[in-house]
Amino acid sequence: MSDVVSTFAPGLFKGQHVWVSGASRGIGLAIALGFAKLGAQVVGTGLLALSSGEPKGENFTFRELDVRDRGAVRAFGASLPDLNVLVNAAGIARPKDEWKEEVYLEVMEVNLNSIMWTSTAVRAQLATTRGSILNIASMLSFLADPDVPAYCASKTGVMGLTRSLAYEFGRQGVRVNALAPGYHKTEMTRVHWENPAVEQTIAARADVVFIRPAQKARQNSIDSEGDYTHQAIQARAYFPADGTGIKVGVLSDSIDNGSNALAAAISMGNIDAANSYVIPSQAGTGEGEGLAMCEVVHDLAPGATIYFATASAGAEQMASNIVALAQAGCRIICDDEFYNDESRFQDMVIAQAVKTVSDLGVLYFSCARNSGNRDSNMSSTWQGD
Secondary structure, eight states, X not given: OHHHHTTSOTTTTTTOEEEEESTTSHHHHHHXXXXXXXXXXXXXXXXXXXXXXXXXXXXXXXXXXXXXXXXXHHHHHHTOSOOXXXXXXXXXXXXXXXXXXXXXXXXXXXXXXXXXXXXXXXXXXXXXXXOEEEEEOOGGGTSOOTTOHHHHHHHHHHHHHHHHHHHHHGGGTOEEEEEOOOOOSSSXXXXXXXXXXXXXXXXXXXXOXXXXXXXXXXXXXXXXXXXXXXXXXXXXXXXXXXXXXXXXXXXXXXXOOSSSHHHHHHHTTSSOGGGEEEOTTOOOOSSOHHHHHXXXXXXXXXXXXXXXXXXXXXXXXXXXXXXXXXXXXXXXXXXXXXXXXXXXXXXXXXXXXXXXXXXXXXEEEEOOTTOOOGGGTOOSSOOOO
């Protein structure tokens, strides 16, 4: 849990009040402790008491509450003077037994109906703070498992109820969303992760594409996923190189999107205004994909000087800008642009410009996209295949 929390700014939720149902075990407890470690005042509820060995955190208190008891839920909700976030994580599963009527109804009451009771119980507080609700659904909101029909039905219902709550509560500024996790290593799923045979049964399902460990969470305003994917963040830790003294040219649609995205990127430190330049009159217009590319380059090589020029003003202008970037001193140039009339059989104006700068020692990288061949409807020009 600590590796996830550490990716967020310390004190991110300071001053916020959070209620997490189903907080005595598993995902609910992890969410409650995560909010608490990030500064929120958290109250967790559950039918099972916390074990003495569970870490509670200084901002986390626990109260026993049966979410099937509507009166108790209403009373508990009324006792909360302030609330910014409600997390509905209460959930149970009774494999093999859910075909019994009484078990089926119990699972539906805990997993689905309780969301209605808790959400309506604190609607007024959330409207006052313009808060949010997070409902925990499941991958079985979309898949089927004959061992847990009630669990599947209830979690599918969570998605529908979430949409209805979002529509109704949204009128008062309350956001309502659902999160549908897969298998996690909790008490509820112990039978799966303790028994390799069960895991193999899951893997053999036709609707399972792959099984892998959960990716580590990363969230901040500066380091991009590209920094981790290309392992530049590790490289900078071992080698005395951060791009200082190197000029990198970027070609794309535009350096801004018309909504001050560039100014926002500068204010967040995603772009170094003192070390970034635009070829005169070549800022371009578009969705700002060029800005995103510049942000990634800055993340990978924070000491590099970045030059930008549009590639969307026609093939001839792109070719001219390739040369202009090289003349500005760029020794690395990258683009994410393409033109459908570029021949595969002879160098046209863009390829000629790339050859010109390459002969000068420039390293040129062009995005290949997902294009393959025309027969597979992945290429706009016949390639002889």
